[in-house]
Amino acid sequence: MIPSRFQSISPFLGTDDLPAALAFYQGKLGFDLAWEWGSPLEVAAVCRDQVEITLTCRSDARPGGISRIYIGIDAIDDYHAHLQRTGVPISVAIGDRPYGMRDFSLADPDGNVLTFGQPLPQPQPCC
Numbered sequence: 001m002i003p004s005r006f007q008s009i010s011p012f013l014g015t016d017d018l019p020a021a022l023a024f025y026q027g028k029l030g031f032d033l034a035w036e037w038g039s040p041l042e043v044a045a046v047c048r049d050q051v052e053i054t055l056t057c058r059s060d061a062r063p064g065g066i067s068r069i070y071i072g073i074d075a076i077d078d079y080h081a082h083l084q085r086t087g088v089p090i091s092v093a094i095g096d097r098p099y100g101m102r103d104f105s106l107a108d109p110d111g112n113v114l115t116f117g118q119p120l121p122q123p124q125p126c127c
Contacts, residue, residue, distance in 0.1 A: 010045065010052040011069050013112045018044060018057045024109050025053070028088050068113040076102055076118040096120055 015021040018041055025031040031046035031053070043056045051071055073079055080094050083106070091113070092105035103117030 008050065008052065010054050011067065012054045012056055013067050013069075013108070013110070014064075015055050015057050015108075015110045017109070018042070018055060020109055021055045022046065025055070028083070028086050029114075030082070066107075066111040066113065068115070070103075070115045070117060073116050073118055076104075076116060079116060080104055 013021075022033065022044055025046040026033060029048075031048045034045040034047040034052055036044035038058075042058045043054065045052050045054045047053075053069070076094070080090070083090065088106055090104055090106050092103075092115070094102065094104035096102050097120075100120050100122070101117040102120055103115055105113055105115040107113050
């Protein structure tokens with residue numbers, strides 16, 4: 001085994017309108033601007049806690065089609081309620097799933113799907 005430890009991941013999501021995407025992630029989802037590049041603006045990243053998402057409208061850097069990412073969070077019900085208050089459409093309702101997660105999904109303005117999930121409490125062995 002290689003003794004390297006992976007530290008983070010920053011998925012790339014394509015967008016047709018980078019300023020609108022940044023406004024959505026910052027204004028609706030509560031991310032902060034991490035960095036931006038290009039004149040005119042071509043690539044930017046938003047971050048929240050340990051999660052960073054890169055948004056790009058550069059044709060040579062965008063993934064083809066829509067992307068899907070799963071983001072693990074704490075206090076999922078509070079975050080879900082916040083998104084509902086800000087008017088973010090939820091595409092998959094929040095719920096407890098048979099795979100041991102409580103999660104919900106939404107789409108950003110470009111159709112990229114973000115699923116937010118929190119592990120369900122697991123029963124402790126009795127003996």
